[in-house]
Amino acid sequence: MEQDPEQGLQSSLVSRQVQRHRIRTEEPLLGSLYLTARRAGLSDQMTMNLAGILSWEIDLGRQLRKNDRLAIIYDKIKSPDGELLDTEIQAVSYRGRNAELEAIRFERADGQSSYYNPDGDNLRRELKRYPVDYTRISSHFDLNRRHPILGVRRPHLGVDLAAPTGTPVYAAGDGRVVERGRNGGYGRVVSIEHGSGYKTLYAHLNGYARGLRVGDRVQRGQLIGYVGQSGTATGPHLHYEVIVNGRHRDPVKVDLPKAEPLTDDYLAKFLSHAKPLVQALRDPDSGDDEIKIASND
Ligand SMILES: [Zn+2]
Missing domain, CATH: 2.70.70.10 (Glucose Permease (Domain IIA))
Incomplete structure (x- = not known):
């Protein structure tokens, strides 16, 4: 029996690849973002990342209200042995009385990633609104x-x-x-x-x-x-x-400069990448679920 050496190499590579488990969670806001994230099962690190994404647009100290809706789609990245290596927030929506936000993660070919609104505008600003944690x-x-x-x-x-x-x-x-x-x-x-x-x-x-x-x-x-x-x-x-x-x-109101917009060919890629994520974010019937996705997605 002849074994194809290339074939063998291929399958061993595939079996060594990390696995991603995609999870969607939606929660009403509790007393704080931290408590809400805890209930949604987010780690402290993910909660920090989430706060970083939201704070590009939302004043977390003042604009969050109880029962605002927070939906998150994230990937658990696991080793072939099932060990949790990392988590990555793919999309977030915040629908509240004082603040609204939809953010989609997108990674360019050079490995640079950022969060964009569904139209492809970078949420990252060159300037932060407030340079101090004020009272x-x-x-x-x-x-x-x-x-x-x-x-x-x-x-x-x-x-x-x-x-x-x-x-x-x-x-x-x-x-x-x-x-x-x-x-x-x-x-x-x-x-x-x-x-x-x-x-x-x-x-x-x-x-x-x-x-x-x-x-x-x-x-x-x-x-x-x-x-x-x-x-x-x-x-x-x-x-x-x-x-x-x-x-x-006025520092409170001035338009802040946006960081690097997507070039035209990236914008096209982004829009097709974002479409299913935006749908999943907005669909209240998706419920909390876990979806296995291709490891090379
Ligand atoms: Zn002054």
Whole structure:
């Protein structure tokens, strides 16, 4: 009996491949995203990933409401022996009173992946909306404001994000540090140029991230300093400005630049990839189920 050596190699490769189990889950929102994710069976790591996806569009501290609907399609990636290697969120929908989102994961041929809305717009923004985990907005952007301490008309060119002294402040996006130092009433300031005409400014800092210098390249989410009340400030907060082509804009409302759109041929691939996922997300009758899919999907 002659055995085809190539055939043997093929089947041993196939049997060594990882397996994916696709799962759809839909839950009403409980007290918090964390509790909801726990009930849906998500690991802590997946919950972090989920929060990362949702937070591109949704203010998780303020816009989530009890009984909003959260649907997730994810893959459990297992070794041939059945050991859980990884989980990957393929699609998410959030339907709520104050917030709506549909996100589909798509990986390009170069291995770069991101989450897109069903039309193929990248959900990732070059800038995060808020560079600090704040407790409340203590003062809004206002071009006609009277200064609370000086009593004179003094435009408020940013938003004041109240937070305890020492709270970490992160770069809103990738860029280059163009200012780090004292600047009059602003106290300790860091400014970052992001390209595409965007610049951000962080004022009243208690201190700077260790080693941060003018000219440094920073990445989105990198620690740049700490909340304080240096300069003219009535309490600890981050004064945050977004400047677009030299003009101050309201950081809460300004359109944030979107990251890399899909090229035309990727867009076509994305749309056919997304269609069944979007259908499964929207179909309330799909219920919670587990679907075995081809391992090379
Ligand atoms: Zn301010």
